[in-house]
Amino acid sequence: xxxxxSNLAGIRSPNPFWLAxxxxxxxxxxxxxxxxxGWGGAVWKTLGTPIVNVTSRFAGFNYREHRxxxxxxxxxxxxxxxxxxxxxxxxxxxxxxxxxxIASLMEVCEQKPWHDLVKRxxxxxxxxxxxxxxxxxxxxxxxxxxAVGQHPDLIERVTTYVKEAARVPVIVKLTPNVTxxxxxxxxxxxxxxxxxxxxxxxxxxxxxxxxxxxPIPHVDGKSSHGGYCGPAVKPIALNMVSDCARDPEVNIxxxxxxxxxxxxxxxxxxxxxxxxxxxxxxxxxxGFRIVREMIDGLNDYLDAKGLKSISDLVGKSRNTITTWxxxxxxxxxIARVDQKRCIHCNKCYIACEDAAHQCIDRVPRAxxxxxxxxxxxxxxxxxxxxxVCPVDCIDMLQVDTGLPSESWKERNAVATS
Amino acid sequence: xxxxxxxxxxxxxxxxxxxxNRCLYCYDAPCTRACPTHIDIxxxxxxxxxxxxxxxxxxxxxxxxxxxxxxxxxxxxxLCEGACVYNTESDxxxxxxxxxxxxxxxxREHGIAIFAAGPETGKRVAVIGGGPAGxxxxxxxxxxxxxxxxxxxxxxxxxxxxxxxxxxxxxxxxALWEAQQVLDLGCEVRSGVRVGDDVAAESLVKxxxxxxxxxxxxxxxxxxxxxxxxxxxxxEFIERAKTTGTAPGLGNRVAVIGAGNTAIDAxxxxxxxxxxxxxxxxxxxxxxxxxxxxxxxxxxxxxxxxRFFCAPTxxxxxxxxxxxxxxxxxxxxxxxxxxxxxxxxxxIEPCDTIIxxxxxxxxxxxxxxxxxxxxxxVVRVDDDMRTSxxxxxxxxxxxxxxxxxxxMVVEAAEQGKIAARSxxxxxxxxxxxx
Numbered sequence: 001x002x003x004x005x006s007n008l009a010g011i012r013s014p015n016p017f018w019l020a021x022x023x024x025x026x027x028x029x030x031x032x033x034x035x036x037x038g039w040g041g042a043v044w045k046t047l048g049t050p051i052v053n054v055t056s057r058f059a060g061f062n063y064r065e066h067r068x069x070x071x072x073x074x075x076x077x078x079x080x081x082x083x084x085x086x087x088x089x090x091x092x093x094x095x096x097x098x099x100x101x102i103a104s105l106m107e108v109c110e111q112k113p114w115h116d117l118v119k120r121x122x123x124x125x126x127x128x129x130x131x132x133x134x135x136x137x138x139x140x141x142x143x144x145x146x147a148v149g150q151h152p153d154l155i156e157r158v159t160t161y162v163k164e165a166a167r168v169p170v171i172v173k174l175t176p177n178v179t180x181x182x183x184x185x186x187x188x189x190x191x192x193x194x195x196x197x198x199x200x201x202x203x204x205x206x207x208x209x210x211x212x213x214x215p216i217p218h219v220d221g222k223s224s225h226g227g228y229c230g231p232a233v234k235p236i237a238l239n240m241v242s243d244c245a246r247d248p249e250v251n252i253x254x255x256x257x258x259x260x261x262x263x264x265x266x267x268x269x270x271x272x273x274x275x276x277x278x279x280x281x282x283x284x285x286x287g288f289r290i291v292r293e294m295i296d297g298l299n300d301y302l303d304a305k306g307l308k309s310i311s312d313l314v315g316k317s318r319n320t321i322t323t324w325x326x327x328x329x330x331x332x333x334i335a336r337v338d339q340k341r342c343i344h345c346n347k348c349y350i351a352c353e354d355a356a357h358q359c360i361d362r363v364p365r366a367x368x369x370x371x372x373x374x375x376x377x378x379x380x381x382x383x384x385x386x387x388v389c390p391v392d393c394i395d396m397l398q399v400d401t402g403l404p405s406e407s408w409k410e411r412n413a414v415a416t417s
Numbered sequence: 418x419x420x421x422x423x424x425x426x427x428x429x430x431x432x433x434x435x436x437x438n439r440c441l442y443c444y445d446a447p448c449t450r451a452c453p454t455h456i457d458i459x460x461x462x463x464x465x466x467x468x469x470x471x472x473x474x475x476x477x478x479x480x481x482x483x484x485x486x487x488x489x490x491x492x493x494x495x496l497c498e499g500a501c502v503y504n505t506e507s508d509x510x511x512x513x514x515x516x517x518x519x520x521x522x523x524x525r526e527h528g529i530a531i532f533a534a535g536p537e538t539g540k541r542v543a544v545i546g547g548g549p550a551g552x553x554x555x556x557x558x559x560x561x562x563x564x565x566x567x568x569x570x571x572x573x574x575x576x577x578x579x580x581x582x583x584x585x586x587x588x589x590x591x592a593l594w595e596a597q598q599v600l601d602l603g604c605e606v607r608s609g610v611r612v613g614d615d616v617a618a619e620s621l622v623k624x625x626x627x628x629x630x631x632x633x634x635x636x637x638x639x640x641x642x643x644x645x646x647x648x649x650x651x652x653e654f655i656e657r658a659k660t661t662g663t664a665p666g667l668g669n670r671v672a673v674i675g676a677g678n679t680a681i682d683a684x685x686x687x688x689x690x691x692x693x694x695x696x697x698x699x700x701x702x703x704x705x706x707x708x709x710x711x712x713x714x715x716x717x718x719x720x721x722x723x724r725f726f727c728a729p730t731x732x733x734x735x736x737x738x739x740x741x742x743x744x745x746x747x748x749x750x751x752x753x754x755x756x757x758x759x760x761x762x763x764x765i766e767p768c769d770t771i772i773x774x775x776x777x778x779x780x781x782x783x784x785x786x787x788x789x790x791x792x793x794x795v796v797r798v799d800d801d802m803r804t805s806x807x808x809x810x811x812x813x814x815x816x817x818x819x820x821x822x823x824x825m826v827v828e829a830a831e832q833g834k835i836a837a838r839s840x841x842x843x844x845x846x847x848x849x850x851x
Contacts, residue, residue: 064438064466065434065435065438343503343505344502345441345443345444345446345502346443346444346445346446347441347443347444349444369447390441391505
């Protein structure tokens with residue numbers, strides 16, 4: 001049994017699986033159910049001046065038979081009075097003292113309202129704050145959420161306000177709706193944030209109904225952009241987490257968010273430098289119980305790898321991500337089709353023929369069918385055939401080029417010296 | 418209504434969605450290559466998946482005018498589904514037939530017309546026979562703008578689809594809808610008219626710019642045994658059963674002679690009409706049966722019994738009633754496929770009705786009246802469905818030849834398509850096929 005305990009900037013939890021600030025953490029009832037199922041922590045649905053919501057609020061992006069590959073929402077922060085939320089937070093903490101409860105906060109960008117909110121909230125026993133500078137819809141129109149997260153200086157200033165009053169660690173939650181996420185992350189660091197969490201949701205329009213021509217979801221025939229999340233955003237989140245984890249000017253712990261559904265996703269975030277992960281969409285799809293599979297899977301994975309604790313994973317792949325100019329130009333792989341496993345759907349053939357490098361040949365066989373054979377002298381090792389193969393019968397094999405490793409940067413340095 | 422449930426159940430919307438999305442959209446797909454009409458199967462399935470069901474039906478029906486009935490009657494295990502790349506140890510083929518049914522049901526149930534007649538050319542073509550082959554020719558000729566008159570011996574169109582395929586596999590409703598789609602393009606129909614009897618074949622050749630013989634085949638040939646007059650013709654039996662839902666005088670014990678697909682139809686039809694004991698008698702063995710394996714399996718499921726290596730020798734009649742069938746045991750001559758009767762092995766099987774399903778005879782009268790070359794009743798055609806006589810074409814079971822062509826609805830549809838293309842070329846004064 002590996003040690004799954006997590007410590008994000010002093011915030012301790014029995015495992016690295018937190019619920020993100022979102023509909024599943026809207027109430028004490030929900031958070032207590034989640035904790036009973038084993039969640040290590042919960043970031044409470046953002047506290048602030050209670051808002052008014054609209055219906056409908058969510059939409060799913062389905063791909064073929066897969067529902068909710070992505071999801072978007074136009075729900076705002078809590079619509080319940082602060083006192084009610086604080087009372088329930090206290091009850092949760094009392095019932096589950098070992099779990100982390102983090103209060104997500106949102107306020108206008110002025111010192112006093114932030115000081116008041118922070119002081120009031122930390123009257124109950126909480127483990128940390130998360131500043132919501134990420135919510136991309138609704139609140140951003142009122143100068144909050146992502147409107148703050150898109151201005152590194154504002155992030156820095158508000159973080160400073162919060163740090164002046166906070167007695168517990170402060171996490172700054174970042175919006176991905178920026179050109180380069182390192183700049184807002186650096187702003188948070190400059191403001192004294194103890195950690196950052198990312199990504200919040202991505203600006204999105206989910207679709208248009210082909211019959212009514214209404215947007216999806218719609219509120220009486222209209223919609224606004226919403227926040228996109230779920231499995232489809234994971235690659236974007238991994239990139240942004242990786243960018244921040246490698247940036248020397250950020251240099252604070254990271255809580256990874258974006259499309260985490262299984263322990264496997266969590267491991268990837270940890271390897272690229274996140275200390276823990278936050279989950280929302282997967283719970284919205286399947287309920288709190290999924291955390292049991294996440295805990296089991298992570299534990300078994302660590303055992304199988306002979307690792308003692310999750311800290312043995314954090315950042316282990318951080319330096320495998322670099323800039324293109326540092327990649328080895330002399331590394332070569334080629335595709336090879338295993339004829340025994342091939343079912344002759346020809347998907348690799350047409351993909352290579354139309355979209356890659358025309359190096360899969362259909363070699364006729366006696367029975368009128370074809371063998372799919374890679375022209376290895378022309379294969380550029382792009383992976384496309386392997387990607388489209390429905391039965392995984394294409395292996396990418398490394399070829400020894402006999403050449404030493406040489407990057408573009410190195411080659412140019414030689415050329416210009 | 419015919420008793421018993423249809424063999425095939427329509428897929429639910431959820432099943433359709435799962436199945437359509439499971440299709441790999443193979444390139445140069447083996448299913449399409451295995452389809453005699455070359456339906457672009459990955460395309461029609463992709464259109465189901467992306468919600469364009471009318472487009473899906475168009476893809477199917479463009480290639481196969483009998484696409485709705487073929488969805489139900491095609492031996493898919495031998496054709497498209499048998500070729501699906503998912504025929505592996507761990508997967509099952511895509512349910513292509515069921516998906517084809519889904520799309521064609523959609524246009525049928527919603528009354529969606531897909532095709533339109535072409536601009537009139539003023540040319541007129543006589544189509545002899547309104548079955549699958551004749552209807553396919555007619556549809557494509559109308560799409561080219563040629564006038565079409567269908568001469569049909571039966572009261573209704575559809576041929577074997579309407580009258581000959583057991584109702585629990587293909588309802589006449591589907592067959593008649595399919596025929597109606599062709600009629601809606603503006604065909605003249607002369608039903609209840611038998612060419613050769615009611616109208617002279619030669620007058621058709623004279624009065625029309627081209628003639629297509631798509632008359633199919635005739636009834637079951639004679640067995641050549643005493644008491645033959647008491648034996649029912651399987652084609653007529655199925656037709657009557659399908660039309661009326663009953664078979665007066667069938668009795669409890671039914672013997673069916675023959676082991677092809679029509680024999681299976683007669684057997685299962687008799688069983689579903691209430692005969693308690695229905696038995697197939699075949700002079701050869703199980704391995705030589707010409708019925709598709711899935712048909713044989715179906716008959717077993719329906720509770721049919723089978724007797725191999727016995728040939729009928731006499732109908733046992735008492736008074737005016739059949740009481741039994743006398744058979745003789747047979748065996749294969751070692752090392753050959755020849756049969757010999759075992760002397761003295763005769764035995765009598767008690768039964769109330771005997772149905773013969775040993776094949777179909779040829780409509781030689783019509784063929785000879787048209788003065789076209791044939792081989793024992795099989796009309797001789799070239800690859801473009803041209804007979805020996807200029808302006809006369811043939812398609813469907815009339816050109817079916819054992820070992821050379823399959824007597825399938827889907828084959829008839831393809832031949833009809835080819836014939837129409839060929840006739841269009843002929844009428845435009847070109848002899849080359851497009």
